[in-house]
Amino acid sequence: MLDFFIKPRVRGGVHPEARKENTADENIVTNFPIPKTLYIPLQQHVGKPAEPLIRVGDKVLKGQLLAYSQGLISAPVHAPSSGIILDVNDYPAPHPSALPIRMIVLETDGLDEWFTSPIPDDPFQLTPEDISLRVGAAGIVGLGGATFPTAVKLNMGRENQIDTLIINGSECEPYLSCDDRLMQERAEKIIDGVRLMLHGMESHHAVVAIEDNKPLAFAAMQIAAKPYSSIEVMQIPTQYPMGWDRQLIRYVTGKEVPVGCRSSEIGVTIHNVGTAHAVHKAIRYGQALVNRVVTVSGGAVGKPMNVEVPLGTLISEVFAFCEVNLEDTARIVMGGPMMGDSLPHAGLPTVKATSGVLALTKSELKSSEVQPCIRCAACVTVCPAGLRPLDMANNIRVNQLDAAVDLGLKDCISCGCCSYICPSNIPLVQFFKYASGEIVARQQAQHKSEQTKRLMDDRNARMERIAKQQEEDEKARIAAKAERERLKAEQASQESLA
Amino acid sequence: MMVNMKPRSGAHIGTKANVTFIMWQVMLALMPATAFGLWLFGWPAINLFIITLLSAVFFEVICIQLQGRAVKPAIMDGSAILTAWLLALTLPPWAPWWIGVVGSAIAIILGKQVYGGLGQNLFNPAMIARVALLISFPIEMTTWANVSPLFFSHSPGLVESWHITFSGLDNIDAKTGATVLGMIKTEFSQHHILSDILKDYSGFGNFTGWARGSLGETSVLLLGLGGVWLMRQGIIQWHIPASLLGTVILLASIFHLIDDQHFMSPLMHLSSGGLVLVAFFIATDYVTSPNTPLGQLVFGAGCGLLIFVIRTWGAYPEGSGFAVLLMNSATPLIDYYIKPRIYGRDRQGKPLEIPKS
Numbered sequence: 001m002l003d004f005f006i007k008p009r010v011r012g013g014v015h016p017e018a019r020k021e022n023t024a025d026e027n028i029v030t031n032f033p034i035p036k037t038l039y040i041p042l043q044q045h046v047g048k049p050a051e052p053l054i055r056v057g058d059k060v061l062k063g064q065l066l067a068y069s070q071g072l073i074s075a076p077v078h079a080p081s082s083g084i085i086l087d088v089n090d091y092p093a094p095h096p097s098a099l100p101i102r103m104i105v106l107e108t109d110g111l112d113e114w115f116t117s118p119i120p121d122d123p124f125q126l127t128p129e130d131i132s133l134r135v136g137a138a139g140i141v142g143l144g145g146a147t148f149p150t151a152v153k154l155n156m157g158r159e160n161q162i163d164t165l166i167i168n169g170s171e172c173e174p175y176l177s178c179d180d181r182l183m184q185e186r187a188e189k190i191i192d193g194v195r196l197m198l199h200g201m202e203s204h205h206a207v208v209a210i211e212d213n214k215p216l217a218f219a220a221m222q223i224a225a226k227p228y229s230s231i232e233v234m235q236i237p238t239q240y241p242m243g244w245d246r247q248l249i250r251y252v253t254g255k256e257v258p259v260g261c262r263s264s265e266i267g268v269t270i271h272n273v274g275t276a277h278a279v280h281k282a283i284r285y286g287q288a289l290v291n292r293v294v295t296v297s298g299g300a301v302g303k304p305m306n307v308e309v310p311l312g313t314l315i316s317e318v319f320a321f322c323e324v325n326l327e328d329t330a331r332i333v334m335g336g337p338m339m340g341d342s343l344p345h346a347g348l349p350t351v352k353a354t355s356g357v358l359a360l361t362k363s364e365l366k367s368s369e370v371q372p373c374i375r376c377a378a379c380v381t382v383c384p385a386g387l388r389p390l391d392m393a394n395n396i397r398v399n400q401l402d403a404a405v406d407l408g409l410k411d412c413i414s415c416g417c418c419s420y421i422c423p424s425n426i427p428l429v430q431f432f433k434y435a436s437g438e439i440v441a442r443q444q445a446q447h448k449s450e451q452t453k454r455l456m457d458d459r460n461a462r463m464e465r466i467a468k469q470q471e472e473d474e475k476a477r478i479a480a481k482a483e484r485e486r487l488k489a490e491q492a493s494q495e496s497l498a
Numbered sequence: 499m500m501v502n503m504k505p506r507s508g509a510h511i512g513t514k515a516n517v518t519f520i521m522w523q524v525m526l527a528l529m530p531a532t533a534f535g536l537w538l539f540g541w542p543a544i545n546l547f548i549i550t551l552l553s554a555v556f557f558e559v560i561c562i563q564l565q566g567r568a569v570k571p572a573i574m575d576g577s578a579i580l581t582a583w584l585l586a587l588t589l590p591p592w593a594p595w596w597i598g599v600v601g602s603a604i605a606i607i608l609g610k611q612v613y614g615g616l617g618q619n620l621f622n623p624a625m626i627a628r629v630a631l632l633i634s635f636p637i638e639m640t641t642w643a644n645v646s647p648l649f650f651s652h653s654p655g656l657v658e659s660w661h662i663t664f665s666g667l668d669n670i671d672a673k674t675g676a677t678v679l680g681m682i683k684t685e686f687s688q689h690h691i692l693s694d695i696l697k698d699y700s701g702f703g704n705f706t707g708w709a710r711g712s713l714g715e716t717s718v719l720l721l722g723l724g725g726v727w728l729m730r731q732g733i734i735q736w737h738i739p740a741s742l743l744g745t746v747i748l749l750a751s752i753f754h755l756i757d758d759q760h761f762m763s764p765l766m767h768l769s770s771g772g773l774v775l776v777a778f779f780i781a782t783d784y785v786t787s788p789n790t791p792l793g794q795l796v797f798g799a800g801c802g803l804l805i806f807v808i809r810t811w812g813a814y815p816e817g818s819g820f821a822v823l824l825m826n827s828a829t830p831l832i833d834y835y836i837k838p839r840i841y842g843r844d845r846q847g848k849p850l851e852i853p854k855s
Binding site: 011016017096174246255256257258259260261265266331333336337338339340341342358360364365366367369371372373374375376377380381383384385386387388390391408411414416417419420421422423424425427429430433 | 506507508509510511512513514515516517518519520571575577615616617618784785788789790791833837838839840841842843847849850851852853
């Protein structure tokens with residue numbers, strides 16, 4: 001009761017049925033057979049795609065660098081197993097469009113032989129900058145789904161001298177339980193990763209926030225964090241989208257991140273538990289990010305589980321391992337059912353962002369029978385960002401995209417609460433994504449036409465200048481000729497005089 | 499079109515409640531008060547109720563067909579039936595058949611379809627129809643039948659009810675009378691005071707619904723129970739009913755304390771006329787009310803204020819229809835000025851300042 005007054009109110013949100021029980025009670029499966037072929041996209045992160053430094057036919061070891069990061073915000077890509085490079089080419093991306101993107105295709109040799117790199121004796125003797133470098137070199141990105149390069153975030157945290165590191169263990173998406181299992185089974189490793197991150201940011205306070213529907217994970221993490229006074233483990237209410245970084249920051253610290261700001265600017269940085277685990281592996285064992293725990297669940301899955309798979313494993317192989325009934329599968333979703341994207345088929349690779357792969361039956365899906373909006377304002381009530389989805393959608397429907405932007409379209413986080421609650425089954429998030437894409441396209445088109453106009457103007461000016469020049473040259477030439485002839489005539493007349 | 503595309507983004511799961519479900523929940527909540535009203539006023543009321551509902555469906559079908567849209571889903575969403583249902587509850591129970599037909603025509607055609615159908619209308623269709631009928635046909639709309647429950651000896655039988663519904667009521671004075679609000683308004687105009695006017699008034703009768711009045715508005719008890727159930731179901735929120743009733747009670751209390759002979763008590767306000775029906779079922783109409791909690795509080799308070807003002811000082815004994823329509827017209831304005839604060843921005847929409855630490 002007292003909590004009600006002390007804790008800031010959680011704004012908006014919904015309480016979807018959790019449906020985690022199928023996977024949350026079983027250990028993480030670690031004996032996934034190494035696939036024959038792996039498809040490793042060069043872009044598995046926010047920022048610029050990595051640049052390959054191997055050639056077709058090269059033999060590589062597990063964890064060996066395949067493509068290096070380029071630019072300030074980027075991440076390298078490593079070989080998820082040992083084998084031979086078959087191809088570097090465009091293959092369908094794990095995206096609703098399945099449009100081709102650049103991938104490295106690796107034929108595995110089944111030996112799964114690690115590439116050894118030197119390991120520090122005591123990582124806490126390393127400089128904080130060194131921690132960032134190693135994390136960056138291991139290709140670690142935010143594993144909660146945002147896939148922002150972790151090293152960049154560590155650097156920002158260090159530069160801004162943050163006072164709180166929040167470790168996001170909320171896992172508020174239904175179905176998903178990979179973080180829950182990770183916390184239950186590998187709590188000590190996660191806590192070690194948290195300590196390393198604190199060291200890397202020269203910070204001394206971390207809060208691990210876990211939703212109160214995961215009591216076992218909470219208990220395990222509490223025990224693991226006990227020896228370290230700098231790490232606090234707390235329970236947070238179970239409510240979607242509790243795991244939205246800004247919601248969590250407000251709940252834990254009471255601070256609100258201004259629009260257009262990074263959270264580190266107000267002294268807070270947030271990382272996922274899976275990321276902390278990856279940091280532990282990278283620093284303690286020199287292992288790059290080459291696999292991850294994926295929740296495979298949904299009504300059409302025969303053996304739902306959390307399974308550790310090499311990155312680049314085709315979803316179809318994961319489905320075969322988990323005995324998915326493809327005939328019952330009405331929709332394949334990568335990620336959670338609230339924010340995840342539907343995939344057109346299963347022949348697409350798992351990537352660093354793949355927290356889950358769901359094979360949902362028709363009865364699990366929200367009805368797609370769209371009815372007229374009755375302005376019930378349920379979407380306004382549940383929006384954690386304080387937007388009015390119904391008004392935004394009405395404007396987008398009549399192509400008033402600027403009006404939608406004025407209403408806050410750019411502040412939409414695509415959490416899906418409005419679509420979830422809408423009694424008229426209006427695909428609101430889809431409206432917003434469409435509008436955002438359309439706005440970018442229009443800006444690009446406008447930019448392009450401006451560019452074209454500029455080039456045209458330049459060309460006209462240049463042509464004019466040339467024409468003018470030629471005219472002047474011509475005039476000069478004629479004048480010179482006249483002069484020459486005058487001189488000649490003069491000379492002739494002088495000669496004749498003489 | 500985009501809408502017909504296979505959804506690619508979330509949420510892939512969702513609540514099962516759809517528009518149809520919501521409409522039927524509201525009707526279910528209205529059921530006790532409706533059943534009581536139909537029983538209380540007997541066969542003529544049943545005739546009127548059925549006629550109003552059927553004609554609403556008829557007009558809806560015509561409109562939808564003229565628009566070239568699929569008829570079945572539009573009818574099945576239950577919105578036309580609910581509109582007619584609400585309208586019927588506000589009509590005098592023994593009104594002739596054409597009142598129901600004309601009322602439904604106004605509600606469905608002018609109140610809803612000319613705006614573009616469900617979700618597009620600015621005003622509550624049932625209230626548009628009620629007010630239009632009241633202004634156009636003042637006699638028929640203020641002829642209030644005596645309480646004459648089904649199967650009571652003095653109540654009209656089935657055959658007699660057809661006569662009442664289709665060719666009018668004879669011997670009007672013996673079978674009809676004034677409502678409490680109407681009587682008070684008339685008596686006040688003759689400079690009588692409340693203690694004289696209310697000699698025969700039964701507070702209990704009015705509260706339970708054993709009184710003259712509109713078909714389904716008499717039983718405050720049953721309407722209130724239905725409304726509370728709707729809140730429990732999460733179909734309506736508490737903001738509008740609470741602020742509407744709260745405003746009326748507050749104003750009535752103040753004036754009643756100042757002068758208890760010329761101003762009705764809050765309890766009397768509450769148990770008379772259409773106040774409770776309006777508070778729980780009409781003002782809470784999603785389409786025509788604001789979409790933020792604060793906006794809804796303002797809207798409810800505005801309705802309450804107008805109801806009290808019209809009842810106390812206006813020409814009409816009851817003002818709930820007018821009050822709702824007036825506040826409906828203010829809804830876009832309320833929604834424009836009262837909106838939620840966007841995360842990370844101040845109320846004006848500017849990004850928050852970075853706190854200095």
